């Protein structure tokens with residue numbers, strides 16, 4: 303068995319009220335001549351702490367990894383964090399859990415991770431790292447991340463998550479939306495790996511961008527690798543694959559979903575050589591065909607706003623195809639005269655409905671739906687591609 307478990311303490315929010323991060327590390331037994339023996343993966347869930355599906359997926363994944371570990375079938379290093387945001391996990395307002403924003407200052411927990419790019423550039427100037435020497439690149443990242451001096455608990459938590467993630471070749475950050483189908487976000491340079499993971503996890507919608515903006519967790523990691531890539535130190539295939547995987551909607555927490563999603567992750571890890579699955583154990587795994595994975599530019603995502611406030615009645619479901627001009631929902635104003643007309647909401651793209659609101663009372667301008675279109679929309683700008691809600 304190569305499993306070890308570690309707790310680390312965050313600065314206390316108030317005297318006597320501190321939080322702990324937990325991580326499980328499977329060191330793996332390696333394999334002579336296998337590229338997998340050099341690879342490592344980091345998987346976390348619940349950075350947005352009220353997005354629970356990923357936390358159950360990780361429980362299923364850990365059960366499977368322990369079995370593989372006991373059988374000597376883990377080849378690379380795998381680090382798993384069952385909950386990435388203990389501070390958000392504890393946030394409740396009058397009984398309702400709210401874990402997307404820091405109640406202390408209103409900040410989205412998955413924005414404004416430390417931007418280490420200039421520190422990486424500076425450190426790179428003083429080192430001689432061989433071409434595609436990923437081990438030395440990770441050592442550089444560790445040194446740079448060690449310079450962070452966070453004082454408040456959330457900053458310390460972000461620094462700890464980023465420091466860990468920069469030591470891995472594969473980083474899976476498990477999220478979900480309000481109500482939606484499986485989808486994932488990644489950088490355009492990681493097209494091949496994004497599609498490979500999507501096929502394993504039966505994810506039909508993949509969103510790629512050059513830079514989403516706002517420095518979410520995955521972008522903070524990708525930017526560091528980009529500095530090395532642009533300096534010619536590492537090739538594209540040696541930079542880390544980082545992705546935010548959206549595991550449907552907030553209510554989609556079930557053993558059936560979690561088991562399937564964990565199986566998908568395991569098969570992706572097997573594809574990359576980090577685990578060796580038992581060929582005699584037929585788990586019924588069927589990857590999606592490559593042509594069933596649709597790749598969309600993040601610049602082609604439409605966040606359709608509510609034209610008025612009221613109750614929303616959907617005419618389409620997540621996963622449905624939509625045409626530009628097609629009715630996707632109606633807003634019932636409530637305040638109008640009896641029988642007053644509803645406000646129609648139309649699609650502005652030809653594509654797919656990915657996300658709708660779980661709670662059906664909306665404010666004017668609130669996102670009613672996330673639609674995926676194949677063509678970039680003129681108002682969608684690189685670096686400003688993420689919504690807070």
Ligand SMILES: [Zn+2]
Pocket residue numbers: 350353412477478
């Ligand atoms: Zn999230």
